Amino acid sequence: MGPSITPSAPRRQKPAVSAGQARRKGDRRSADIPHADVTRRPTHRKNSTGPRRRGLLQALGIFQRATPDQLWKLTRPGNQHDKLVRDNLLDLQDHHLVRIESVRKDRRQVWVLTKRGHDEAKLLLEPMGIRLSALREKKHHPVTKKLLGAGYDDHAAAVTSTAAELHRAGIGHRLGFATETGHRLGDGYVQRADLVVRVPQAGAPVLLVEVDRRSEDAHDLVVKLRWYWEWGRLLPKDADKRTVDLVRSRPNAIERVDHEQRLWRRVYPPTGREPGPPRVRVRRHHRGQVANTITALKEAGRRYWAPRRYDSLYEKAITARDYRQAVPVVVTTLEQLQGHGAGWNAPGSRR
Structure with missing residues (x-):
């Protein structure tokens, strides 16, 4: 587990200029x-x-x-x-x-x-x-x-390029990045995030980034989302016995357990927000395929990202939605990150 790194201040996105493109008099040198x-x-x-x-x-x-x-x-x-x-x-x-x-x-x-x-x-x-x-x-x-x-396969290159574009936009510090970070589920399976970005001072404890391998379909995406959702509901090994007994005895009792008492808050720093760590999906396809990904998420993955109604007798009168069990998801393309920057409102980025 790496340290919490304060991200650099947001930078004004500048267009990428390859060396040698600046105007100069005379012939271009080979080094340019x-x-x-x-x-x-x-x-x-x-x-x-x-x-x-x-x-x-x-x-x-x-x-x-x-x-x-x-x-x-x-x-x-x-x-x-x-x-x-x-x-x-x-x-x-x-x-x-x-x-x-x-x-x-x-x-x-x-x-x-x-x-x-x-x-x-x-x-x-x-x-x-x-x-x-x-x-x-x-x-x-x-x-x-x-x-x-x-x-240097396309997937490894895309993971590094994603980190580079995030850092260039002022999201995260290079010492706050980690690759192939494992998250062990209750059954022993380890879900590895392609890229972990620690950004506690930006209002999010961490970004768990999955970079598309081209061979993955919408079903693979929903399965990975479920794994992250399940990991966010686990209790630490030294959890209070009363809490453990409650979770074991009642279905969905974990939803009544505060996030401060869950495993993921031992791994990543606090943020002041109830939902689990945001998960970013970066695809290396055109925007039409991003729309297909979002459609699949809306339908098959609704249980994991969508808010719910408050279900207690007192809370039934509340019209607001409960996001405490939802996993925030952002979907974009590497081309959009490189062309428009890593701002959450950049064209092609959808939540």
Whole structure:
């Protein structure tokens, strides 16, 4: 369980500008070509400073693999392009702390930590209780000598890009992100969130983000929503005996148990709101498929996200709805996050 990280102040969304797009006189230099495979060291480059070095090592320690574009938004979102990040990566490469693992089809380089860089990132992250990702070791085929396991699949890239866009919009801090975080249910099954974003100062204890794997249908989505809903209703192991007996003896008695006494509040910080942690669904499809996702949620998943009527004798006269057992859900696309920012009212984002 990582620490509660105060999010950075909301930033004014700026359009992404690839390095080299600014107007200049004369010919463009090779170092300014977006996403170019830069092998020559620019003569003006200086050694990366302590904060820049720490930021890149921490980001790669958390996300394991990332492109310069993603690292730019995770570490220096105030810059207009990723050129400074690319220069800093080259400097870290000179010091044998990072290496290029592969080059994607769009010519973006995928950077990872070396053994030495992994050890340094461990010293930066573990004292703060932040989980470090596994080291990406170089493995070659014994016969062909081809590098193995160097693929950066679309899902892993989309998870990192989602975190980068949230951070660029001022939602969460890079040290408040975690990937593949497990949530153990009562039957022992572990539901792993693709991305966890801790944002206690933004009015939400945490965002549990699921990034679509393209192969998942609406039924898979509803099942995952049910798992999160069930996890939010669990009691901790040291719960009061009277509370445990009550929950075991009466159906839906857990709904009478305050959220402060539930397991999820031991894991994530308080927010002052009764519903469970918000769950964000990010799809990598066009907006028409987002509409299909929302339709499926409205119908098959109503039990888990929809409010209810107050059912006690005294509360029946209340016309307001009870959201205490509902799981807030936001659905959007990665294209919308990249094009319009991560504001909740951005086009394509639906609650």
